Amino acid sequence: MISMRKQLFALLLCVGTLTILITALFVNATIHTEFKNYIEDNIQKTSGIIVRQLEEIYDNEGSWNETLEESLLTNTQIGKFSVAILNPDKELIWGKTKEELAQEIEDLEYPFFYLPQMMQFKDKIYTFQDIPIESEQYGLVGYARIGYFPSWLLSTSDIDFQAGINRSIIWSGLIALVCFASIGAYITRLFTKPIYAIARTSVDLAEGKYYTRYNKHSSIKEIENLRHSMNYLAQKLDEQDTLRRKLISDVSHEIRTPLHILQSNLEAMIDGIYPIDEDQMQVLYQEVVRFGSLLSNLDKLKNIEDSTTDLHKQELYMNSCIKEVYNVFKIVAKERHIHFKLDLKQTDHVTVYADYNALKQILMNLFSNAFKFTEEGSIRVYTTIEEKMVCMYIEDTGIGISKEDLPYIFERMYRGDKSREKYEGSGIGLTMVKKLITEHQGKVEVLSEEDKGTTMIIKLPLIHHTKSKTLKSLFPKE
Structure with a gap:
């Protein structure tokens, strides 16, 4: 199995190499094309100069004479071309043939490493063109057949320039490849180092070292x-x-x-x-x-x-359920001289989709806790509607919950130190409440301050406001 770091590095290196090769090929092809166009332009210019010189010679002499080659060599640089003059019927009058041009190239003393490049197309590629020679006095007097080997037209400077470009491409490719490798190594380290560290942290956690943390921040x-x-x-x-x-x-x-x-x-x-x-x-x-x-x-x-109890949900009046449980605890409030207040005005005729027994069990547990931990003072129950949720608040002025215990009150069998000895209980009431509310797609929250009281907040999805007679018969409105 190959590590992520090696795979990522290999991928980046392959992408870099491929990019460099494609770029090098494209640049090389572009340079070759430009050189080809450059040579063709030079050929056309040179051919035009030769033809104009021949036309001037014919105008001056009135015919082709023995001094033709000397005059032509004096006025033009034709050493790289084979120039022949044909009559109007394209019969050879004078000039240099393909073989003669090739022999001249072989006789030249050029550096060893230039000669093969110049001679490689000698027997394979020979190009010529017949250009008409038109005198101002005599009209068409013949044709100039201009032939050449394309490779021979490159000067040593041209060859040096091409070689320099090729060397530059190779060096640029190597430098770019080194840069890709360096960047790839940095990127793979940037990604994989924190991942490996987090993986080691997870192994420590699996071994029971729950105090382990990974605290090094990442920019990703x-x-x-x-x-x-x-x-x-x-x-x-x-x-x-x-x-x-x-x-x-x-x-x-x-x-x-x-x-x-x-x-x-x-x-x-x-x-x-x-x-x-x-x-x-x-x-x-x-x-x-x-x-x-x-x-x-x-x-x-x-x-x-492990509860798999099926909830029999139906449309219920929230207020009616609350009032039913409220009436049970009114006697307790009276006996203990606790001010017990109920305010349900904002949720009149509001219904929720819930299991009646489960909803009643939730309310019984929450009301029971409020009275258990409130020896004197008041308990207030009121409802609101917030963002399509029916919210019930149970506020008491009891002993409250410490900051240390607050995050754990819904955990199973948890009892705060303050209530452990003085107040009876199993520590599973709020665990049951949270589970039942969660099964109703609701939420339960708690706000508390030690020695000042606690507020339990229950939120259940709102169905709609209704005045259904069926619901009224089940829970008559008071």
Whole structure:
């Protein structure tokens, strides 16, 4: 298996190499084309000069004479061309043939490395063109046959220039390839180094080192998001591990107390210290009931986490459900002298799609908690409509929740230190509330300040405002 870094580097290098090759081929082809056009332009210019010189010679002499070659060589540079003069019937009068031109090229003393390039097309490519020679006095007097080897037309400067361009292309390609390799190495390191570090962090987490974090920031958004996600996972695992340890401690404490009492009383009875009478048996019975209650709570917790209960949802009046539970707790409020206020004006005739028993269980748990932790003061329940959600607020002036306990109140079997000894409870009520609300596509939030009170906020999806007679018969409006 090849590492991501090697694969990414190889990919970038291949793309760079391919780009360089394509660019080099394109530049080389462009230069070759331009050189070809350059040579053709020179041929046309030279051919025109030769023909004009021949026309002037004929005008001056009135015929082709023996001094023709000398006059032509004096006035033009025709050493690279074979020039022949034909009569109007294209019969050879005078001139140099292809073979003579080739022999002249072979006899020239050029550097060894230029000669093969000049001679490579000698026997394969020979080009000529017949251009009419028209005298001002005599009209058409013949044709000038101008022939040449294309490779011979390149001067040493031209060849040097072409070789220099080719060397520049090669060096540019090599430099560009080195740059691609360097950039590729940097990019692969930029991507893979944090990924490897995050991978090592995940391995540490898998080994139970929940304190591990990766704190080196990245300029790449996706990697930074991955880092945040990994650290958030580590934080949650650390918190869950803390909760697990605390749960074990709590369960051990709760189980140890009744067992210790049972053991002490039974030993005292066996030793004859305590009489085996109805009072002592009642004490043992209460501890057995307490122990059984704890085990029952553990069973409830398991049922909550593995719940597959089908909810029988229907359209219900939110206000009617709240009022039904409110009436149950009015007596408790009166007995404890707690001011209990209800305000449901904003949600009159509002319906939600919910399971009646589940909704009632949610309300019972929340109202019960409010009264449990409020010894004096007031409890206020009111509703609003916010962004297509029915919101219920339960405000109390109870003991509140500390900042340390607030993030964990919905965790299973969690009980804050302040309520552990003084207030009874299993620690699964809010866990059940959150699960049921989540199954109704709702939300539950909590705002609290220690010694000042708590506000529980329940949000359920709003269906619509209705005055259905069926719903009124089920929950008559008060």
